Each structure stands twice: as C-alpha cells, then as structure tokens.
Amino acid sequence: MNFRVSYYSSILLIALALMACSSTPTQQANTKETIVNQTEDAATEARFTQNLNQLLAQIAQSQEIPLASLETGFSDAKAIPSIRKLVLPPSGTFKKNWAAYRKRFIEPIRLKAGKAFWEQNQDYLLRTEQESGVPAEVIVAIIGIETIYGRQTGNFRVKDVLSTLAFSYPDTPNKASREQLFKDQLQELILLCWSEAGGSLPAKNSSQSTNPARFKACLNQNSSYAGAIGLPQFMPSSIRSFAVDGDGDGRIDLKQSPKDAIASVANFMKKHGWQPGMPIYFPIQESEFSNAKALADGEPQLKFTVQELIDKRILTKDQGDLQAGGVEPQSKALIVDLPYLDQDGNDRVRYVAGLNNFLTIVQYNRSYFYAQSVVEFAEALGYKNQSVVPSMATTNSKTSAKELNSTTPAKSKSKKSSSKKRVK
Template sequence: MNFRAFYLLLALALGACSSAPIQESNTPQPIVNQADDSATEARYAQNLNTLLDQVSQAQEIPLQTLENGFLDAKTIPSIRKLVLPPSGAFKKNWLVYRKRFIEPVRLKAGKAFWDENRAFLSQVEQESGVPAEIIVAIIGIETIYGRQTGNFRVKDVLSTLAFSYPDTPNKPAREQLFKDQLQELILMCWTEAGGKLPAKNNIQGLNPARFNACLNQNSSYAGAIGLPQFMPSSIRNFAVDGDGDGRIDLKQSPKDAIASVGNFMKKHGWQAGMPVSFPVQENAISAAKQLADGEPQLKYAVAELIEKGILLPSQGDLQRGGVEPQSKALIVDLPYPDKDGVDQAQYFVGLNNFLTIVQYNRSYFYAQSVAEFAEALGYKNQSVVPAALVNEVPMKGATSKSSPEKLKAKKSSTKKKPKVN
C-alpha cells in the first residue's frame, strides 16, 4: 500500500494511537452508543459470537464470561463515517493541521503538565533517552493531557470496525486489523481483571466487574485509550507501570502514560541525543521536491543532502555532533493549498527519530507537529554530543570514526555530561 495514498487516514494510525477530534468543552462527554438496523446487528452478533468462541478456545477462557461481557455490545453507525478516507476533492493542509495542534491552549497545558511531572519526566528521559519535551508534546497533541480521550465504548468501536467496516478498497485488511485489536482488548481486560492466560477454565482470582469495566471504558473512534491514546495491542506490548502501584492505568495515571510513551519510543528505535527533522534550505526546494516520494524510508545520506544544499552542516551540529555523515534521512513534503487554491508544500529532512514518531502515529503531519510542539517547549533539535569532542569530518568519503558508540565512549572518558534538553 502506498504511504501517500492513505496519508490522511491519520486517525486510524495503529502503531500506538489515534488522535481524537478537538472538542471545545473540557466537561467529560457522555458515552455514545447508537444501535444499527436489525439486519446489520444480526450479522454483527453472529460474527462477534464466532470471534468470542475462537478466543475462548484458544485461551481457555470460559465462553459464558466472554458472552456476558459483550451482551450489550452494539454497532456504532457514526464510526463508519468517521473512518472513511477523505473525498477526492479534499486537499491536505499542513498549515491548518499545524495550527490545530501547536496553539496556545495546548502549549500552556503542556508547560503545566511538565511542571507537575518534572521529576518523573526527567527520570524517564534518563532511562529511555526520549526527551521530556517529546513525551509532553505527544500527550498534548493526543489528548491535551487527558481532556480529550474519546467518548465511545471501546468494545463497541472495535467490534463495529471489525465486523461492519465501511466499503472501501482496503476493507478486508482493516477488518482483520480491528479483529486483532478486539482480541487484544479481551486479553488485556482479562489480565487487568486478575485472570491468567491461558485460563484453563479457571476464573479463580478474576474480578468480573473489573473485566466488564475494562471492556466498557471509553476510547477514541478508532479504539485508542487513555492520555497517550494507545491501542490495546500497544498497551499489552509497550505500556508500563510508571507509578509503581502494580497496575497500568493510562487514563488516570500521568506517570503510567509518561513511562509508556517513553518505552514505546525507545522500543521503536528512538536514538538518544539525535535530532528529529530540519527545514530544507529555501534555495534547494526544487532539489528536495525531486527526492520526496512519500515513502517512509531513510534513503539519503546526510552528507549527500549537504552536498546538494538541502541541509547545512550547522543545522543540529550535523557532522560535528553525533550524526554520522553517512547516516540516512528522508525528504518530507507537507502539502497545503495557498490562498488561491494552488498546491504548495513545505519540505523537511527527517532523520531516524522522525520515523520513530511516525511509528506512533503514521502521519508526516503528526510527526512534524510533535517535533515543533517540543521545540516550542524548549527542545533543542540537535545532537547533544559536544562538538569539542568530535574531530572535523570531511564532507566526502566520511567513515564511521564519529559513530555514536565511539563518541559515547569518548564522552565517558572525559567524565563530561552534556546537557540534555
């Protein structure tokens, strides 16, 4: 599947999350459950029962327990509209997207969240290598620190998209994806409620009320949960207990959310102390445009982009910090229509950490917004390796003499600790 073709299907990004729509009110929203027509509900119920039976057999969970948990499950017709791709006439608009997320309300809330959790953010930064500003930016863009976590029951969302996805070219793949997430939800809730896997038909220690509450918790319209908007599979694989209370609560525990975001980014390849992205030089837009293909792959050496004038060595201490000249990057194009409706674009060079953010939410718009939100909070988008410790490297024919590993060893030998912003 071509990445660019589904660029704006952002809300279904299932690496970790799905950003919820902006709501004006901070008042908790009522859970929305609209029943579908009887024929659709009948097909839905049959397919759901089949999946519950499969999970019961595979994990040896009593079928009756699963059926009780889904007795009141319903399809949500509005969900199918929300996940439809934009019409052919729709024009992607980076400027509008950026304005939506990098704005005073979120930034003010971000600074307050940082102040409230400064010590723990510093701890997670040291453990994961992910800057506090990046973690704060992600949670701010996702939910404004818990203000917008969604107003749909998660079991209804995932079962609707698993068994009643709208007619689109990728319907089979999307339905299978949400079937997988629905199974992950069941297993997540089972273990959260004290059950063991496989259950071996023994529910001793299980708290049925907690199991049902987990299935009924609110989520976004794509099934993402809590402050960081993790999908069930991401909760099971990457969420951690940050506050040490013995359970993971991404809805009420900021420490759990912070630690989980840091762990997700670390496990997906975040390079500590490395930059995220840089704007393309104005006089090299044409050269950058030729290299922008929309594919999320690191293809071009930093040294090559410097030679083409797309980057400057001074950006982020390139070639004088921890970024190797032969390390790879990609060209990111962020389109928007100008005031006359003519297609334009801003161009950036994305490094490895840019694609790590893309793993959180598969959108270039999203990744660049996180980077700029973090910079607005004070993030220094550059290598933290002191230039004084690095020998000048040539523009061409560079080797790995300044690799991050060797620089780290060199740095340790001097007993100097660079500032991490």
C-alpha cells in the first residue's frame, strides 16, 4: 500500500489527462464513464489509505510501537469490496427462520465431526469441564458450529478484513458504531501480533527484539469475513482477554491446537458468568405460547424469576426443575422467541425460557438462534439440560449451592463417562 497519498493523487491526475486527450469523440463518452468510475475507486482507496495511516500513527504513539514497523506490516493492506456486502443486514423482506437455521448447523456432518473431535480430545475435555464447570458437550458444540472443528476458519487476511470494516463499512444506520468497533479490533490485532512477534507493550526500545516476519505473518493470518480467528472464531480482543494455552507449549494457537481452543472456549464462558451445574433453558409448552409472547421483547436481559413464570403458567414446577434439580425459584430468566416458517410457509414462533447460562452463550455470539443451536447440538451429543445440583429442600442440607456447584459437575460427568465414552 502506498503511504504517500499526495504523490499517488498527482500520478492519477496525469494519467486521467492523458487518457482524455487520446480518445476519439465516439470513445470519449464511454471513456468518460470509465474515468469517473476509476476516479471514484481511486478516491476511495486514497481515503482508505489515509485513514489507516492515521490510525497506525495513533497506535504507534500510544503504544510506543515504531511507526515504521506498522507501516511495513500494513504496506500491502487493501480494502475488500466483497466483505462490505457480506456484513450488510438482510433485506426488509427477509424473514428469520429458526427451522432453516437449525437445519444448517445441527446436521449429520457436524454431529459426526463432533463425535470424532470428542473421542480425539476426550480426556482433555473432561479435565476442562471439571476445572471450569462448562459442560464438554457445550464446548464441543460451539467449536463445531463455529468452524466444524477447523474446517471452515475463513480465507480472508485478517488485517484486510478489519481495515475494510474500520474505514469502509457500508452505509447502514449503525455505520459509525460499527466502524469504531472494528478500529478497536484492528488495534487489538496489532497489539496481539506485536506481542506474538516478541515485542513488549508498551514497546519502547523493543523494536530490535521483535521479529518483523512473525509480526507480518500474524497480521496476514486467515479469518472470517468479520475478523474472527481460529477453531473457536475469537476476535482479536477476545484472544487477548480470554484465550489460554491449553496444551502447555508456551504459546496460544487457536488455529492448530484443539486443546488451546477447548480451554479458551471454556475460559470465555466461565469469565462471562457460566453457572456450573445449572441448566441452560426450559421448554415452554405450545399451549402457553400466547402468555410467553407478551414477555418476549427481544432484549437479552434476565427480567423474570422462574417463580414468576410458574405463576403465569408459562412454566410448571417439573419443567422448572425446582423439586429435585436445585434451580431456585428466584433464579432469573428471559423469554426467547424463535420465529420460523412451517411446512406450508406460515409464520410460526417457538418460545423457550432462557436462564443465565443461555445468556452466557449469547455473549459468545449475540443471537438467540445461535445460542439455542448450541444447546440442541450439545443435547444431540448427550448433554442433559438439567441441574445436577440437588435442591436444598430435598437434601435438607445446609451446604451452599456454591459449594455444591464446585463439586457435583465433576462427579456427575465422571460417572457418565464410564458408559459409552460420553458420546451418543
């Protein structure tokens, strides 16, 4: 990429003048249209380059990273027009369809791959579950839905993706906030890659110890069209905040190390409030959908207690898992709506009651469809969507729920693992 915008613009003007002079009158009409298009493209590229340079200068100053190193790393960065199309919101006529979404992700190929991934990493999955409290089935489901265990990790250079979306996001109502989000992610990528290349942060006087080739290779690694990386599809900020070294080799590799991916997913869920031993959602009977509809506002907030939903007949005590499952009446929930089209093309909606752990999955990917597909994928792998913590009333125990949460999941799962290798 050319970092001297004024020089580039001068050459462009000369080229345009020469093209205009050499055209015949008949050709000029066509050439004029071509020239206009080229000018617009050049102007867009010039703005892209200028904005990127400004951000690199800001990062160099704030993080004390040599500007020359950043310019070298981004010298060939480019905007990718196709990415702008991929992030556009659906058209106004588009209808969300839970049935179609579910069919895309909970299907034989992914499930077969999930069972194979489980068998290959069974011991480490069980250990991670015992340490984090996050069920192995949920971890396996997330990685399977995200990338089919590394088969689909994206084929765009991450620096191009983030640069495109930071400075050339499509004209949408949330354009400004989205561009800021990707500017932040671009800075997170730079800090991540600088550290991986051996540089310290702040990076004052550390340029000599940094491997330039390694820095650029990190910037050039593949990602999704939104800039997510590796088996679990972590954004750069999530890699820096939540990714961990699962295999103990001294580095975090979410692209090639299943253990790093497993440990990182579990750590993300734990840090975002996963409650060990608690269910994720409760089904709602179709006869109560009308009552549930009034409470489904689409906001990802735990607004109701389980007891309130029982009082409104949306849940029953056995569905609420209150008698033997240890779910407190004051546990919070939200009503999740899953619209779909039936076989006749009619609009329908399924409702479920999402608990705290449902909302934790939403933090991974802000979509009710995504969270519900993770749960049902996990259930297809044998996950039991119920509490493993005995209720206080049933046990007459003074042991706190917190103490039970810290011990019961491991015992429950180890017992389960003795039969059928935990895979169904």
